[in-house]
Amino acid sequence: MFLTVHASAGIYIGTVITNPWLAFILAIISHLILDAVPHGDENIGKETDRKKKIIKLSIIAFVDTLGVVILYYFLTSYFITPSPAIILGIIGSIMPDYLWGVYELTKNKILGWISIHILSYFHNILHTRVSLPVGMLIQALTLLFFITLVIL
Numbered sequence: 001m002f003l004t005v006h007a008s009a010g011i012y013i014g015t016v017i018t019n020p021w022l023a024f025i026l027a028i029i030s031h032l033i034l035d036a037v038p039h040g041d042e043n044i045g046k047e048t049d050r051k052k053k054i055i056k057l058s059i060i061a062f063v064d065t066l067g068v069v070i071l072y073y074f075l076t077s078y079f080i081t082p083s084p085a086i087i088l089g090i091i092g093s094i095m096p097d098y099l100w101g102v103y104e105l106t107k108n109k110i111l112g113w114i115s116i117h118i119l120s121y122f123h124n125i126l127h128t129r130v131s132l133p134v135g136m137l138i139q140a141l142t143l144l145f146f147i148t149l150v151i152l
């Protein structure tokens with residue numbers, strides 16, 4: 001699932017939970033739960049060519065992180081006041097995918113264990129796959145859902 005979608009959940013958590021570290025932990029958990037929802041982009045980054053894969057993932061990560069920043073500025077400009085809980089909510093909500101990205105780059109053993117036994121585990125928990133278009137729709141609705149919760 002895209003970072004921007006995860007971040008929308010993290011922002012919502014940060015608006016409800018005022019303790020920044022609790023928001024951080026709950027945001028990490030929200031990441032795992034959202035990743036369990038079939039979301040169509042599971043095959044992104046499955047290229048066999050390592051160089052191509054890293055370039056592609058870096059571009060996606062860059063654009064997606066830009067999406068997180070835009071979402072944050074949009075919501076804090078018009079609807080919510082920035083707070084440490086919101087910032088840590090965002091960081092917690094997107095951190096698992098960054099850990100996975102660092103693992104892809106470094107092949108670090110500890111990050112590899114986390115990626116395989118925790119992140120991939122939640123991704124595959126439902127054993128259901130949807131197509132990319134259906135997945136994009138699910139992600140767009142999830143994003144709208146959390147933005148609505150934040151705004152209301």
Ligand SMILES: [Zn+2]
Nearest residue numbers: 001035096097
């Ligand atoms: Zn993820």
